[in-house]
Amino acid sequence: MLRRQLLMAGGALAAMPLAGTARAQETYPNRPIQMVVAFPPGGQADVTARPVAAALEKLLHQPVPVVNRAGAGGIVGSASVARAEPDGYTALLALSSLAVLPEAERIQGRTPAYTVDQFAPIARITADPTLLVVPASAPWQNVAELVADAKKRPGAISYGSAGNYSTLHVAMAMFTNAADLDLLHVPFQGGGPALTALLSGTVNAMASGPGPVLPHLREGRLRALACWGSERIADFEGVPTFIELGYPEVEFYIWTGLFLPAATPAPIQARLRDALREACQSEALRRTLATAGSPVAYQDGEAFDRFFAADSERLIRAVRRIGRLD
Structure with missing residues (x-):
């Protein structure tokens, strides 16, 4: 009888964590x-x-x-x-x-x-398809002008990103590799600081999802040159895709x-x-x-x-x- 009681007690104790887990799941979330x-x-x-x-x-x-x-x-x-x-x-x-x-x-x-x-x-x-944006004061009205200038001045044009190998870095690397450009990569701790650097003129360009840059595009502080999507973005019908511009491998989404x-x-x-x-x-x-x-x-x-x-x-x-x- 004692053995049977111990086994029953052990079984009850073993079941307690499972019962507690089940209750926690049933009441989720409670904090x-x-x-x-x-x-x-x-x-x-x-x-x-x-x-x-x-x-x-x-x-x-x-x-x-x-x-x-x-x-x-x-x-x-x-x-x-x-x-x-x-x-x-x-x-x-x-x-x-x-x-x-x-x-x-x-x-x-x-x-x-x-x-x-x-x-x-x-x-x-x-x-979101990613956008290539530059300050409104930048001399480039389109990607062709940016590419031509970058070819003349290797390493002189900079772009910001959210850090090495971040989404914003990978997107730009796709473009620079396809266009055979030497741009200066300036990594930051995130997209927010990179955007601040772009707006202040610390860097010359960046890739970004539409959300963070949309207010600045509407205010005329930034200019969008191209997007990484397979088709144009509804709110940016005037912005061509890289695919349209002759870069079929340059497609990226954040x-x-x-x-x-x-x-x-x-x-x-x-x-x-x-x-x-x-x-x-x-x-x-x-x-x-x-x-x-x-x-x-x-x-x-x-x-x-x-x-x-x-x-x-x-x-x-x-x-x-x-x-x-x-």
Whole structure:
């Protein structure tokens, strides 16, 4: 009888963590969910994260603070989420550079701070063709004039990016490789600081998602010369694609997506995915993001998995062409 009682007690104790986990999943979320952006304020990830977080707060009835954890072109913030407790309370609002940065670390001879398989993809939120922008005071009215000037003055024309191997760097590298140009790359800690440098005249050009640069284009402070999409952007009908201009391999999109640590229980992933899907269907969020120049391009499940895999493969090839940076 004693043996039977001990076995029963042991079984009850063994079941307690499982019961606790089940209850935690059933009540998720019951405290704030931290949304990490691995870049400073003002860039594409930040511009998307803030209205998305506000929409999720209303649906989940919990605060969703946006935390900018910048450093190493996005590595610091991304790695912090990869190592976070997989309980659904730390999420990453990532850019397409998520898959690029570990490969860049390998190229540089370093051990990656994280790997893509440490994340569970929840959903894609936006997918914007990138714009090539220059100050309105710049002498180039089109890409042909920029290319001609760059050929005459190798290394004299600079462009800013969100850091080495960042989305903005990879996009520009695609163009400079295709046009055989020698431009000076100036890496910053994120798209926001790079844009500030462009507006102040510290750098001469940059690639950007539409959201951060749209207000400055409307105010006439910046000029868009081309876009990296397969077709022209609806709000920028006068801006040609690089493909139109004779660069068929120059195509790039800055997309944003939400990720959780890979070991996060499936029911918690599903709860957050359902809330994000509902948020992205709301007219309020769609209007906010469209006004910011980044319309919703929601995608989840197998469709997002396929997109993420194909896009990552294409970007990793581009990073390998960039090679080691000393």
